[in-house]
Amino acid sequence: MKAGQCLISKNSKYTACLQRDGNFVVHKKNAGNLSKQWKKIPGSGMNIDVDVVGNAFGQNKFGAMYKYDGSKWNKIYGGA
Amino acid sequence: MWHIGKGKEGGGFGIYRMLPGSGKWVKIPGSALRLACGADGNAWVVNKQNNIYQYTGKGWKRIPGKANDIGVGHDGTVWVIGNSIENGGFSIFRRDAAKNSWEKISGSGVRISVGPDGNAWIANKATKIFSYDGAKWNQETGGANDIGCGSDGSIWVIGT
Numbered sequence: 001m002k003a004g005q006c007l008i009s010k011n012s013k014y015t016a017c018l019q020r021d022g023n024f025v026v027h028k029k030n031a032g033n034l035s036k037q038w039k040k041i042p043g044s045g046m047n048i049d050v051d052v053v054g055n056a057f058g059q060n061k062f063g064a065m066y067k068y069d070g071s072k073w074n075k076i077y078g079g080a
Numbered sequence: 081m082w083h084i085g086k087g088k089e090g091g092g093f094g095i096y097r098m099l100p101g102s103g104k105w106v107k108i109p110g111s112a113l114r115l116a117c118g119a120d121g122n123a124w125v126v127n128k129q130n131n132i133y134q135y136t137g138k139g140w141k142r143i144p145g146k147a148n149d150i151g152v153g154h155d156g157t158v159w160v161i162g163n164s165i166e167n168g169g170f171s172i173f174r175r176d177a178a179k180n181s182w183e184k185i186s187g188s189g190v191r192i193s194v195g196p197d198g199n200a201w202i203a204n205k206a207t208k209i210f211s212y213d214g215a216k217w218n219q220e221t222g223g224a225n226d227i228g229c230g231s232d233g234s235i236w237v238i239g240t
Contacts, residue, residue, distance in 0.1 A: 038222045038237070045238050048226050049116075049193070051081075052154070054234030063086040 043073050082108075082123045084115050091127030110140050116193075118152040119231070126150050130163050145173065145182050149192050154231040157198030161189055168204030187217045193229040203227050207240045 043066070045058035056068045057076070066073040085094040089111035096105040100121075110133065112125035122135040126147045133140040146163035148170050153159075162171035166188035173182035187210065189202030199212045207223035224237035 038239075040239075041236075046226065048228040048236050048238050050228040050230035050234055050236050052119075052231040054230040054232040056228060056230075056234075056236040057083075058238070059083075065083060 041068065043068075082115055082117050084112055084125075091129060091131075095123070095125065097123070108135070114147075114149045116150045116152040116158075118156060118158075119154045120156075124150050124152055124158060126160070132160065144180075147173075148190065151192040151194040151200060151229070153194035153198040153200075153229075154196040155198045157194055159185075159192050159194050159200040161192050161202070168206065168208070172200070172202065174200070185212070187212075191224070191226045193227045193235075195229040195235075196231045196233060201227050201229055201235060203237070209237065 043058065045060045045066070047059040049057045051057065055070060058066045058068070058073065060066070065076040067076050081098045083096050084092065085096050087094045091111035092113035093111055095108045095110050095112055095115070097108050098105050110125070112127045112133070114126040116124050118124065122137060124132065124134050126132055126149060130146040130148060132143040132145050132147050132150065134143055145160065147160035148163060149161040151159045156177070158175035158177075160173050160175075160182070161169065162173050164171040168188035169190035170188055172185045172187050172189060172192070174185050176183050187202070189204040189210070191203040192200050194200050199214060201209065201211045202217075203209055203224040203226065207225060209220040209222055209224050209227065210217040211220055222237065223240035225240060226238040228236045230236070
């Protein structure tokens with residue numbers, strides 16, 4: 001099995017994907033579609049992406065990057 | 081972890097990568113405007129010329145096609161916001177890796193991200209949010225200027 005490949009459970013509800021570091025990430029299939037509610041998170045930005053455990057990386061209009069740790073945004077000092 | 085920096089270059093801005101555990105950003109040759117990272121840890125980017133590149137671990141491989149944004153699912157599925165103007169922004173394509181080609185998906189948008197199941201979420205130029213269920217787009221509540229999908233199924237948006 002190669003990094004990036006996933007196994008899907010028999011009931012198709014769960015997948016386990018092999019990461020590059022050798023760990024598996026297990027997630028509920030279509031979990032993102034289950035909740036139709038948005039929760040407002042303090043802060044603002046221009047661009048957003050999300051890591052494998054569901055925490056966001058945000059970039060504001062000044063180019064500064066922040067990572068959400070579940071309760072607050074922490075500044076990430078980028079390359080340039 | 082990858083990010084697009086602030087230093088202007090020919091294809092947009094500089095590209096940086098932090099290897100797990102290193103704590104240091106390393107500049108990767110090349111430049112881009114939009115970036116998405118696959119489960120294998122390698123990035124896909126779109127540059128200012130709307131060209132698409134995949135990082136192979138050694139360098140950038142040019143992928144045929146043009147795009148304005150790109151998303152990669154945890155299952156490796158790649159989607160792009162294309163370069164043809166349509167009502168909601170630009171055309172949408174999903175990559176057929178086996179055929180090394182793009183399949184046009186109906187609909188249009190300006191920002192895209194891909195969920196763990198390989199289906200895309202988009203925001204269109206009217207900031208409306210849609211999720212693809214494998215056959216059609218379903219409008220979601222709320223509005224977004226950008227959207228991100230986590231491998232755990234979390235969806236985050238930059239709101240309106």
